[in-house]
Amino acid sequence: MKRSFFKKLVYYGVSFCVSYTLVSLILSLLNINASLVAGNFWIYNIEIMSVCFCIALLMWLTDTFIKGSSYDDMTPLGIFADLMDVALPVIGLGGFVFDWFDVFSKEILYPIIILLFVYFVVLGFFYLNAKMTEIELNKKIQERKKKLNNNKQDD
């Protein structure tokens, strides 16, 4: 129990570091930092770090309390929780606290649309990949079972 808790903590700790690095990298590549922050570099980076940290924390909570880790066991509640893991920090912290966008105007639609698009594209990609691997492995298992049964019948 303790080991599994620690392992999960490490996993989501690494996820936080990776997501923060990727976001910083993308923003630097798009040259958004320079134009947006102008003198508030550290504050802006701490804001991004806080949002990434909250996302990792919510993902860890979702993983701990909402079971059903197979693609076939996915429920609407699970999908909603997944979306909220990202939506709450981005809209709540980014929109209300850090003023990245006006939450009471049409601007709020942009992060929501991007979130939905990215989520379902990524989910679809991973789902197809997982299904293909699953089918391939199960085929090998069935072939092996068939061979074993044939050997038993020969005996």
Add this chain to the structure above:
Amino acid sequence: MKLRLETSLEYNETEVYIQCQKVDNKIQKIIDIVNDDTKRMTVKKEGVSEMIKIQDIYYFESVDERSYVYAETEVYSTEKKLYEIEELLKESSFVRISKSCILNIDHLDGVKMLRNGKLEAQLSNGERLIINRHYVPSFKQKLS
């Protein structure tokens, strides 16, 4: 078929010697019986030692530094450590699937991919085990 049996206290190890023109079904059965005897393992249940066929074992699990042997319905314990069992069975149908578990793929019914990259193994006795991400490549290799 002639049968010659020699018993003597001088023999330290039992030796089976077969002379034949070709290996037919009958001879093969004898070979299987002789070979099968080496594919057994001493396990303990409630303090009593017994020998079970390795092929009947579904998986080995290490819990609190003790190793357990799981057959279809029975659970036994063994003195051997998991790494020793892994070494002993590396040429067989057993494969390490997590730090604490070695699975016999001959008792596997199917697998399910999980969202975190792990696999869920469904055994023919209805049990389910998790194959950790780190061990998925060696598991795939064993299957092929």
